[in-house]
Amino acid sequence: MIPNSSRKRQRPPPPHHHASAIVEAFPHRTISESSQKLPRTSFSFNDPSTADVILRFFIDRSPFDSSNPSDSARHSDLQIYLHSRVISRAKYFSTLLSDRWQHQANNHNAGHDSRTIANCNNMFHLNLGVHDDPTVHLTVLQLLYTYDFPTVIASASTALEILPVALELLFEDCVKACVKFLEAVPWSEEEEKRVLSLIPLLREEESKELLARVSPGEDDFCEEMLHGLIEKAMYSQLNMAFVKVFVAKLLRDFSSRESARRVLERAFDANLRIVKESLEQYSSPDFRGDHNETEAIQRLHLHTAMTNGRHLLWLVERMIELKVADSAVKQWSEQAAFTVDLQKAFRDDAWRNIVPGLPAVMLRCTCKLASAVAAGTILSSRQEFAE
Incomplete structure (x- = not known):
């Protein structure tokens, strides 16, 4: 709840950490450095002279955590x-500062918890538990003031660092910015694993594009x-005839015409390539081997062309x-080259x-396609089938 403006605001006690001290605490963090360059709003981040909320970070570690205790001590009193008005843009803080939540928190005297809230001297005192270095939390808090997402979210790794914190604080605009950035950029193998771990935390409409990139689609x-x-x-x-009838019916009833098109074109390309290669090899045989062996290979080429020609039809x-x-x-x-090979093959009486x-198979393919074009079933350019 925002304090009544008619009440005189009392100046808060001197802070434990001023803005410069906060930055000095994380001298090697590029996120903090880039955040300092962002444009400011009417309120300044970490300005004790105008603030009405004091947020204290504490390290919320497991008793079995073997991390260096000095790190916890260094960040445990960061205010x-x-x-x-600004942090209410995140639904987490908006709820925490609401009248109803304040009433419940004061009644239960929550103690040291991330939900702790107290209102004294027109100042709200909040505690927020973090598992590690709160630098990313600071960045997200600064984004609540600046909304300059393109400046801060400049790489997939940065987006993946910010996204979990934005989800934790229910900062929807920041979540959307991170997701859109991740949708548009390539990922490393490690980043893809991190994306997979975050997808369950996103809403269905938010995760749809990301999920499509990491798992095969239904189509x-x-x-x-x-x-x-x-x-x-x-x-x-x-039972080839029976199977062909069954598959033909399945193709007619298939829900996606575009999917059927892609599958048929893929099969058509493969079979046409086999027919062309077989006739090319038949038309330009290698006579260096045994005559009987060469003749057997020539027969094989013709049979291959015939079999795949029927498939083409x-x-x-x-x-x-x-x-x-x-x-x-x-x-x-x-x-054109295929036509030349056909003519060469048909000049030789061996095929008979x-x-x-x-x-007949090759001509039937040509006639069926030409008839479909003439009937208007298939659209084609004027030059096609002109010859």
């Missing part, structure tokens, strides 16, 4: 002079599952059915005895 799992089913449909040796049909064949049309119309259906 900061603050202003209730990724669905796409991997769908891609696996498509591969199963194409490479299954048993099935994928083209699925893409046209879902109206996501735009990329396939563009790729298919830009295969090995894979007689190969030309």
Whole structure:
């Protein structure tokens, strides 16, 4: 509660630590140094002449903590002079300074606790327990005065130091600034672990983007599952027709058209690459080995091209059915080298005895894509399929 302005304010007793003494206590902390450069508000941080709140830090250590006791003694009597109007921007202090909380605290005489509050001589006396060096707490308190988040939060490590304290004090604007900064910058492996440890402390809407960076999204799992089913449909040796019908229905009913597009394009690219490589190797054979061995390899190339050509045809049909064949049309119309290899292969009569259906499969792919473009099912540029 802010004291009534009509009452005469009594000057507080001399502080144990003046502002300069506070900075001297942490000479090697860059956070404190940067905070001194921030613009000031109408109230000055740690100004005993205008303050109405005295905040005392004490080290709240476990009895099993083996840290140096001299450090605790050095920080156990650190007092900061603050202003209730300013620190009420943090919900923790706003609640602590409310009439209801003061009444409960005075009735229970809380003693040395972070919630201790007393009002004497128009001054609020608060105790705040910290587990270690209170430098970061001082920085967050200064941010309550300056709101100059971009100046202070300049690295992921700084944001990760400030965020837990901002969450502790319920300083929402500072929390948002830290989260936005972390969303926009890269993290080291150690920083990623710290982000993971802080995500449970954030609200769902605050942690959504951070969580998406450290764990695979639901769409990724669905796409991997769908891609696996498509591969199963194409490479299954048993009941291939049944599996293809099942996967085709699954693709039609899939909730995300964009996910289906990405999965089909991925499979189309892979199979087109195999067909092109097989025909390229068939059209430019290596005759340095045994003749029978070379002939067997040539047969293998043609069979590979035929098998994956059938897969391509099935994928083209699925893409046209879902109206996501735009990329396939563009790729298919830009295969000049592939066309040359096909022509070379078809000039050789060997394919007639090995894979007689190969030309028909390639032509069906072309015809289906061209028909879809002509029917307006797929949008394409004027030059595509012109040849």
